[in-house]
Amino acid sequence: MHSTEHMSRRSLMRALLTTAGGMAVANWGALTHSQTIAAEAKRSGKRCIMLYMEGGVSQIDTFDMKPGRPTAGPFLPIQTNVTGVQVFEYLPNIAKHADKLGIIRSMRTTSVDHGIGGYHMHTCYPSSQRFPHPEIGAMVAKYCENPDNDLPSFVKIGSGSGLYGAGYLGPQFEPFVVADDGKLPGFANPSLSADLQDRRGDLLNFMEQRFAEQRPGEPFAAHRTSELRTLRLMKHFLGSRPIWATPDGSKPIEQLFG
């Protein structure tokens, strides 16, 4: 029933949605509103990668130059390969690929501080203390995940800032967080034989039936769901190779990015 293919970085990445990338978001934003589009994306096996760069250079010194205006920064714009689109003078290589970018310059927000702004960017909602919203990766996971696939449907790389989680969607859609260096946490290496995992899983099922399943509602229901899922994930997918390895395992993946 399940593929027991050895997990490589690529098989993991192919099967899941990473939090999604600045540029890709433009095409995906509507997903959070439209179940029809979500259904289509799911049918065609669409994935979403989000690269979120917290901090960094201001937009007026990168992609939204203001030449000749009082708000202009000290740098000059250069022409890109798209007429009318200029970027910061120190991005000459990006300038050659502007036709592949969708640059948003019209964004405005009422969340005017880092904390609440980050929340807003990741969840599409202004921050609410009473009502935790899911971030976009959790939303994509909810509408596009393949429930028969036990790989995590939402993977996040780096445990630094910007972890907003599944909010009201519950732990089923919480991100699976992988370290910056791509190493799976030590716990993810399967240490038990499949047979032993089954035996223990049966024992745990027995205990949960006596307790959690007699207490319907949260948080036990969600806990139970992710428990079963974790058991399947361990059994079928978690291999021993670091997911950052190149297919032949010869050199660290980050070298590919220069």
Place this chain on the structure above:
Amino acid sequence: MNSHRIGIRPFANDLLRVLIAAGLLCCGRPSFAQSPNFTNDVVPTLTRLGCNSGGCHGKAAGQNGFKLSLFGFEPEDDYRYLKQDDFGRRLNLQNPEQSLLLLKAIGSVPHGGGQLTHKNSPYYTILHRWISAGALRKSANESPVTRIEVQPPVNIILRGGSQKLVVKAFFADGAQRDVTHLAQFKADPAEAISVDAGGLATVGEKSVSGSIMCRYQDQVAAVRVLVPHGAQVTNLPPARGFIDELISKQWKAMGLPPSTLCDDATFLRRVTIDIAGRTPTPEEVEAFAKDNAEDRYEKLVDRLLASEDYAYYFANKWAAVLRNRRDNSNTDSKGTVLFHKWIVKSLQDNVPFDKFVREILTAVGEEGETPQIVWYRELRDAPGLAEDAAQLFLGQKVQCAKCHHHPTERWSQRDYWALTAFFARIDVQLPSPPKKGQPKGPRKPTVVFKPEADLITHPRTGEVLAPAGLGAFPLKTAESGDPRVALADWITDPKNPYFARTLANRYWKHFMGRGLVEPEDDMRATNPPTHPELLDALAKHFVDSKYDLKALVRVICLSSTYRLSCEPNKDNAHDRQQYARFAVRRLPAEVLLDAINQVTLLKPMTPQSRTVRLPDNQTTSYFLKAFGKPDGASPCECDRSSTHNLAQMLHMFNSSEILGQIGDVLKEEPAPPTVGGKAIATPPAKVAAGTRIQKLVTDKRPHADRIRELYLAAFAREPSAEEVRNLEAHIKDRRDDRAAYADILWALLNSSEFMYNH
């Protein structure tokens, strides 16, 4: 057009209410005996239309050359911007209708913000009449607003129903006016409650307890909205004091029947975790099961409160929010260890909470003698100290007011800097490596009071500000001495509206899983409690007991509300706000790790070896980090994460740390990227002495007895006959006691019953 005057009373009858509200919306043109005045009518109109919001003309640079003060908090500036800037081109006193202000607002000339209103609207009328009357800064009938009131204060709205709100403003000259049409509304949670511009609140189909915030000029107020579930409420648990009386009053109002009381074993485990930060020992479980005395609950709570474990567990809680943390170089560990000791001792001795706070707020000297200095060491400057003090002890988040008046807060920039002024003459001196030609720094972090230091000035007006508590009168500037003494006086005064309530709410949340005000340190006027009377009563109890923390814990833990089962009935499974069943939560990281150790006995468990007793944030344990031990870098308890996720689950299921502890023997894990830890669980010849697995394997008693002991240690209860039968069958089937018990230990530790406080 006729004018329904605004002073309508809120009606109970839905249909009538909707009709009147609809009438108001169409015809609610305000009538003025005199011309509208600038501060009380014109600026709120601009606010209401959104002109001065942060995205439009309210931002620092203005919008397309036209600037207004953010949210209209500076009418003086706004008058200048409107009347005088750009040669007064925005107003046309001879021909008011041709005023740019009006033409832009109704979209007669191109306006980046679009059409905001129309000629027949009350807003147009206000602006038009003000300009016609000469666009004066002050008018004869003008008096500053002193407070607002929203009616009705409590709105019980049936599912799908609605209710009209009315906002009344009170002015310094004694006048009162209906300002509903000039006020702004915001509902929370917006998913369940909506409110339109006219103050008509409409609720959805979900039973909820929420609020609607209202703002007029710099005044804010909030009203509560309750949407009842609507079931029959019978079979209430026995009321054991004011908590149960007030909670059950709201169960009845909400039509939400509570669960039954939990059994004694569950209560013992629950209260031991919540007070002492540990799971009960098998001996405690057996003793409590035998105790049939009427007062066994009281005796239990008193025993736990008297134990060291109580002091250490609550010190763990307080140390995190008091920023008792060391940096990575460990050079400041001496101070954090001392500060932790000081907190433990204060709690153990049950030092009254006002004294505890006073000793922190007025600390001077070096950290060896006055370890409370660590709080200053971490915060360093006056704004940081004022912000943390306000959030920790008053539940007020004042950070926004550092730069501007936040629209949902009561506090202005002036309030912020006047509070900060209490710390203006505090010098936090930190040791630094000696440099040539510079005076030698202190050897240890030290707080010095410098009476001659500069006071704080208002960053916008430059005025020197005398220290003042939030909403309190300023100190006389001539007063000498450390103003922090006056700050401590003001904060711990029984009449302070925030101090006792904030602490009561914080402790209530600790035991009940959810604050009466949520989050627990956000006690602003626009975030009302779900149970205001109960919060008042808890605060009164706390003040009357002379800030006795143990007495507060006692009264909460002995209530029937705290003793409710977590098992839902058919009506309350979704309740999270009314305490109709016990709010289950995962054990905090340290408590969970200690509980695991207590079951597996990998290390000899002494009180001193508990991770709950760690003095500060410092830990090398992946487990504690993964399960959310806070870093001590924030005054907010939200720094501690209590969510659960896949990483935690994999760690529990699969990590060498846990598997090693239950007695699985794992091969050395080769370094990645070659091969990971390959599984085995073959029984070794010997298992480590003293561990649970060793005890279980060498125990000569029948399996049923060994299983019973395990259940007492892990679940703090007797196993059922069925459970014993099932596990005996597993052991028999496995034909290897060691492997069988490792399986059982694994399953016990991973079960919900173990991982949660229920």
